[in-house]
Amino acid sequence: MTVFAAVQRSTEQASLPSQEARRAFRSGAAATTAGVANGFVQGNLAILPEKLAGDFHRFCQLNPKPCPIIGMSDVGNPRIPALGLDLDIRTDVPRYRVWHDGEVTDEPTDIMKYWRDDLVAFVLGCSYSFEEALLDEGLPIRHVEQNLRVPMYRTNIACSPSGPFAGPMVVSMRPLKPADAIRAVQITSRYPAVHGAPVHLGHPHSIGIKDIAKPDYGDAVPVADDEIPVFWACGVTPQAVIASAKLPFAITHAPGLMLVTDLKNRNMAVI
Structure with missing residues (x-):
């Protein structure tokens, strides 16, 4: 059984999945948390x-x-x-x-x-928090389907500086068909506390991403010919x-x- 499956199995059996997930990680389990403790x-x-x-x-x-x-x-x-x-x-x-x-x-x-x-x-x-809402609306999330980490990229979008903290915004990417991308904008705009609506759709090079197949963090996922990459601001920015x-x-x-x-x-x- 994979670490991910073990964590997911333990969360399914728990009255409070978030606590069971933390106990598993406290014991040394290390795996992507995409899809773990759904709802939390x-x-x-x-x-x-x-x-x-x-x-x-x-x-x-x-x-x-x-x-x-x-x-x-x-x-x-x-x-x-x-x-x-x-x-x-x-x-x-x-x-x-x-x-x-x-x-x-x-x-x-x-x-x-x-x-x-x-x-x-x-x-x-x-x-990961707004992904539950996307899945509830039937929108596919490729990295969840493939049990991967979401792909993340450094961009040419500069953050506003404060003291020593300055640098580029990092974004996460999910490939979606255009109609699904529009729906994803509508859904995630309701979640400002977890990044809100996308910051960019399509044309990765416009925000400084040279190769969509080579993320700076996370795992690469395929983008089909009938899909566009949709980019959300990401908490890996720090x-x-x-x-x-x-x-x-x-x-x-x-x-x-x-x-x-x-x-x-x-x-x-x-x-």
């Missing part, structure tokens, strides 16, 4: 020293499409009760990335040995910014392996 909000993670937290908070306010904050820890506290009473930010992500001077130096399944009393954790909305700023120290999630919270996707919608 997933989040991108950025952990920074307190001295940088103010600038990063401002960066998120200036760039709400890629960086919508859904949770934030107190300084030195690895728990965010509003996202899950048992949630521990140090252990409950399937895989982390540890950054030194803008480079990934480790990708552990927990960050206990890296945790410090001066760290602040930010959890940002994730496009990772591109951390690399550009060459920050001395930071921790993030590994792209596509998210924090599963106890928030409900349906509560993210704006009527």
Whole structure:
């Protein structure tokens, strides 16, 4: 049985799938979280020293499409009760990335040995949350169908800077037929807390993507002749910014392996 299947099986048997998913990841399971704990909000993670937290908070306010904050820890506290009473930010992500001077130096399944009393954790909305609404409307999601991570790309769309935080927006891509793409715009515009409507449709080169078959993060998925690539702002943007700023120290999630919270996707919608 694959790790993904084991996690999915455990969530199906649980009264609260999000808690079971976190327990599985806490035990060392590492797999894409696309399709895991359906109905529950997933989040991108950025952990920074307190001295940088103010600038990063401002960066998120200036760039709400890629960086919508859904949770934030107190300084030195690895728990965010509003996202899950048992949630521990140090252990409950399937895989982390540890950054030194803008480079990934480790990708552990927990960050206990890296945790410090001066760290602040930010959890940002994730496009996996609006995928439930797309699937409910019968729209296909290729990376879910193929059990892959969503493809993500650095673009030439510049984020508004704040302190040391500056750099390109990262986008996630889902191929859709034109009529489905129009419907996807309508559906996802109701979810501003998890990136909202797409930022671009078609013509990848127009936003600086040279080869759609070579994502910067995640896995490549095929785009059929009768489909167009649809791009949403992505919560991996802070990772591109951390690399550009060459920050001395930071921790993030590994792209596509998210924090599963106890928030409900349906509560993210704006009527």
